[in-house]
Amino acid sequence: MWNLGQSILRGNEEDREDEFLEDSDGLCNLSPVQRMYGFAACLVAGFACMLLSLIVFAKPIKFAVLFTFGNLLAVGSTAFLIGPVQQIRMMFDPVRIYATAIYIGFVVIALICALWIHNKILTIIAIICEICALIWYSLSYIPFARGMVSRLMIRFFDTEI
Numbered sequence: 395m396w397n398l399g400q401s402i403l404r405g406n407e408e409d410r411e412d413e414f415l416e417d418s419d420g421l422c423n424l425s426p427v428q429r430m431y432g433f434a435a436c437l438v439a440g441f442a443c444m445l446l447s448l449i450v451f452a453k454p455i456k457f458a459v460l461f462t463f464g465n466l467l468a469v470g471s472t473a474f475l476i477g478p479v480q481q482i483r484m485m486f487d488p489v490r491i492y493a494t495a496i497y498i499g500f501v502v503i504a505l506i507c508a509l510w511i512h513n514k515i516l517t518i519i520a521i522i523c524e525i526c527a528l529i530w531y532s533l534s535y536i537p538f539a540r541g542m543v544s545r546l547m548i549r550f551f552d553t554e555i
Contacts, residue, residue, distance in 0.1 A: 424474070429474045430474075432474035433471050433472065433475050435471075436468070436470060436474065439464070439467050440464045440465065440466070440468030440469075442464065443460050443461070443463055443467060444460075444464035444468070445464075446460060446464075447460035447464060454507070454512060454517040455509060455512070458504050458505055458507065458517050458520075458521065459505070459508065459509075461504075462501055462504055462524070465524065465528060469528070469531075490531065490534035490535075493527070493530050493531040496527045496530070496531075497524070497527040497530075497531045499527075500520060500523045500527045501524055503520045503523070504520035504521050508520075
């Protein structure tokens, strides 16, 4: 990075391009088509794991691990599109820090309920909360989506006549 700063200060265009390419360390070697294939593969694999977890629903350990792994694969698939560092930066933006924390918290709670507590009911409740947290987290990427969903929920479940 120091070399990049010095080449910018010197004003030599060729040095700047060479330093920038050296700084990337090969992290951006995927073409846009390869990125789309990686995204699609991770997303499909994640959804497949989530669907396959329903087969082992009676065994909470296998269910929770498979479902959570599929969930994390689906969420991590966007790293192919925007890069892993940008993905982490966006996850911890002030706009979605709470949604990210709640989602990660329910992932951990679901795994604890399945792996240590071995309680099917608590595991199912944690998985349902994990799904809701994932939906809320995903809505944070769509402008005005969380506000719109909040207003719709108030409208649908409001008991005043």
